[in-house]
Amino acid sequence: PAIQPYAKAVGISGALTVAGSETMKGLSHRWESKLRELYPGMVIQIQGIGSETGPPALLDGKAQIVAMSRQMTRKEIEDFTKQYGYEPTEVPVAADALAVFVHRDNPLAGMTLAELDATFCKEHRRGLNEDRISWSSFGLSGEWSEAAITLLGRNKTSGTSTFFREQVCGNGDFKDKMKAEAGSASVVVGVKKDRYAIGFSGIGYRTSFVKPIPLAVAKDKPLIEPTFETVTDGSYPLRRYLYLYINKAPKAVMPTAVTEFVKFAVSQEGQHAVIEEGFFPLPTAQLNSLFAAWSQPFQAATVAHPIPARD
Numbered sequence: 001p002a003i004q005p006y007a008k009a010v011g012i013s014g015a016l017t018v019a020g021s022e023t024m025k026g027l028s029h030r031w032e033s034k035l036r037e038l039y040p041g042m043v044i045q046i047q048g049i050g051s052e053t054g055p056p057a058l059l060d061g062k063a064q065i066v067a068m069s070r071q072m073t074r075k076e077i078e079d080f081t082k083q084y085g086y087e088p089t090e091v092p093v094a095a096d097a098l099a100v101f102v103h104r105d106n107p108l109a110g111m112t113l114a115e116l117d118a119t120f121c122k123e124h125r126r127g128l129n130e131d132r133i134s135w136s137s138f139g140l141s142g143e144w145s146e147a148a149i150t151l152l153g154r155n156k157t158s159g160t161s162t163f164f165r166e167q168v169c170g171n172g173d174f175k176d177k178m179k180a181e182a183g184s185a186s187v188v189v190g191v192k193k194d195r196y197a198i199g200f201s202g203i204g205y206r207t208s209f210v211k212p213i214p215l216a217v218a219k220d221k222p223l224i225e226p227t228f229e230t231v232t233d234g235s236y237p238l239r240r241y242l243y244l245y246i247n248k249a250p251k252a253v254m255p256t257a258v259t260e261f262v263k264f265a266v267s268q269e270g271q272h273a274v275i276e277e278g279f280f281p282l283p284t285a286q287l288n289s290l291f292a293a294w295s296q297p298f299q300a301a302t303v304a305h306p307i308p309a310r311d
Helices: 025-038 051-059 074-084 113-120 142-146 159-167 184-193 228-232 256-265 268-276 284-295
Strands: 014-020 042-047 065-068 089-103 150-154 179-181 197-202 210-212 239-246
Touching: 014 051, 014 256, 025 042, 025 065, 025 256, 025 268, 042 256, 051 065, 051 074, 051 159, 051 239, 065 256, 089 159, 089 184, 089 228, 089 256, 089 268, 089 284, 113 150, 150 159, 150 184, 159 197, 179 184, 184 197, 184 210, 239 256, 256 268, 256 284
Parallel strands: 014 042, 014 065, 150 179, 150 197
Antiparallel strands: 065 239, 089 197, 089 210, 089 239
């Protein structure tokens, strides 16, 4: 209730393209649908192929907003700055838990990040000197003791894939046998169909046929489930923010369609859409600061927020 509500503006129209994250495609469509109800004159096109496609689209002017399930890298920001003379404006719009899903019948209690690394990644840079290829290596018995692990993940255009490689593989490579899916939902469907599968995807894609496993940062640390509380307090190891990036020149007046899209995303109504998509709202004070910034045409939109160091 304390999040700033969105108030309909007058005379809003224009065309807008939002490109980038496949994970955020459903959320972007929710925002688009609600804005179209308010402003029939707005034309909003959503292109959710993957976060890796976002920075080039913003750089080339093919999109006014890009949605990303990871932060832009230093290289991407440098390329943008070299062309425009200023950095792209970063706006966090939701929190997410990158979940590791197994079939709902899987009795696994949880994994450490080192075990996850030994399961998905080639180099085992987290120091566990073994290759986890079967469920017996996790101490599972019965039918599970003879079962090989099926690996499901995301393809190279995905920010989810990049985030997982950075946080779990230490920027290493995935195992060749991992099946790289084009969509977040496809990972979850694959785990549903294969009792011996494990896959990573945004928590918003959870269904009743799969379950996210608790994760621990190390062997002697507690297993943490991905919940609103653990994402908010940062204790869940694979917590991340979801972002919008905008080409906003300093002190420039933005097109009204762009401004209202961002304002709506960080408003009370926009954060309801975040919850409806299975993600988590940002802290109220942070949202209200962002809303105030985008309500003032000449005020910079980026505000400080706690995030992991950018690679």
